[in-house]
Amino acid sequence: MKPVILAAACATIVGIAYGMHSPIVPVFAKEELGANFSEVGVIGLANYLPYMLVPVFGGMLLDRINKSYMLMAGISMNIVSIFLLSQAGSVAEVLALRGLAGIAHAFFWPSTEVIISTNVAPEKRVKWISFFMAAWVGGFMTGPLIGNFVLDFFDQRTLFELSAAAISFAMVPAFLLVGHGKPKSAEKHRLPSLSEIKRETMGMPDVSSVLLYYAVTFGVVLAIYPAYMKTAAITDQQIELLFFVFGIARFATLPFVQRMASRGRPALALAVALTALGMGISFAYTSVWSFAVALVLVGAATSIFYPITFSIVTRNVPPEKMGSKLGIYEALFGMGWTVGPIGIGLSSDAFGPASPYLGLAVIGAMLSVAIILKGKS
Numbered sequence: 001m002k003p004v005i006l007a008a009a010c011a012t013i014v015g016i017a018y019g020m021h022s023p024i025v026p027v028f029a030k031e032e033l034g035a036n037f038s039e040v041g042v043i044g045l046a047n048y049l050p051y052m053l054v055p056v057f058g059g060m061l062l063d064r065i066n067k068s069y070m071l072m073a074g075i076s077m078n079i080v081s082i083f084l085l086s087q088a089g090s091v092a093e094v095l096a097l098r099g100l101a102g103i104a105h106a107f108f109w110p111s112t113e114v115i116i117s118t119n120v121a122p123e124k125r126v127k128w129i130s131f132f133m134a135a136w137v138g139g140f141m142t143g144p145l146i147g148n149f150v151l152d153f154f155d156q157r158t159l160f161e162l163s164a165a166a167i168s169f170a171m172v173p174a175f176l177l178v179g180h181g182k183p184k185s186a187e188k189h190r191l192p193s194l195s196e197i198k199r200e201t202m203g204m205p206d207v208s209s210v211l212l213y214y215a216v217t218f219g220v221v222l223a224i225y226p227a228y229m230k231t232a233a234i235t236d237q238q239i240e241l242l243f244f245v246f247g248i249a250r251f252a253t254l255p256f257v258q259r260m261a262s263r264g265r266p267a268l269a270l271a272v273a274l275t276a277l278g279m280g281i282s283f284a285y286t287s288v289w290s291f292a293v294a295l296v297l298v299g300a301a302t303s304i305f306y307p308i309t310f311s312i313v314t315r316n317v318p319p320e321k322m323g324s325k326l327g328i329y330e331a332l333f334g335m336g337w338t339v340g341p342i343g344i345g346l347s348s349d350a351f352g353p354a355s356p357y358l359g360l361a362v363i364g365a366m367l368s369v370a371i372i373l374k375g376k377s
Helices: 002-021 024-032 037-062 067-085 091-119 122-153 156-176 194-202 205-223 225-231 236-261 265-284 288-314 319-351 355-376
Strands: none
Touching: 002 067, 002 091, 002 122, 002 156, 024 037, 024 091, 024 156, 024 225, 024 236, 037 091, 037 205, 037 319, 067 091, 067 156, 091 122, 091 319, 122 156, 122 236, 122 288, 205 225, 205 265, 205 288, 205 319, 205 355, 225 236, 236 288, 265 288, 265 355, 288 319, 319 355
16 A cells, blocks of 8 residues: 555656646747647657657566666656756757656656556556556646646746756655565566567557557647647636646546446447547637537546556556566557657648547547447457
């Protein structure tokens, strides 16, 4: 129980810092540095590309070293990347710093996942990973409110500086996790081959498809959506409040996830359908209220996606191999995170800012129907 609480404390603090500044980064790039949608998408690519590459290597490392060391390394890189963002004067600088932030997150998130997974009983994983997720969401939900308050008195660059200061407090619970992060086995693990990664992901094609769709839409919501809202005359303060609503929806859904977990794939079909509906609303309407409804739907879906896919992926995995398994899982997530922002950014410039959301809605509707039909067959 103690390691879960400490990991949750880390998640809350980091979530607050992320919630404070993340929704404003695309706006900062577009409004202050003159980036177009394609460049905003490339910034999202830079942020998420490390999450496609680092977790496979990091997962192996997590099976061999103290996991809290990687956790502290991730927090340290986050502090540096967010603070230097306040000094950025060009799109290229933001690209480099978001890349560093992506590496930091690729260290932070898998290490906390593995600490929790290896310190709780398998049958309790959904419960405790949901608790951890609630801590993260609670922080991410509170962050935009703090960011909104800061922006009433200071500029965006000061917001980044204060976010860096906030995230530094996460080093305290991370340090206290040293005793709970020791490797379960001294066995050396070789790097998985491409065929092994393919086998791991294609063994459950429906889950892999859902995970990719979830990652694409989640990456778009964080990296492109705020800039899309800005083109619809939504203010910075309103964007922060809308992401607070997004956090409320995620937090309010988590208590029901434990019951949904037993339903497995039908629950995932529901999450995909909710996301598709949110994307459809984003295409059709561009008011504060329509964005709020869309983010509520996507927020609820996000809280369903993560614990249930996590439970399915980690089922029957021995503790000494948990890092490697979760590394592949997170790399698949990173793939969707990477493709989403750059693809949506380019299509926004080519076909109009609203057009990509129609595509995401149609793909999501088809995927949810396919999952239901497969379940019946």
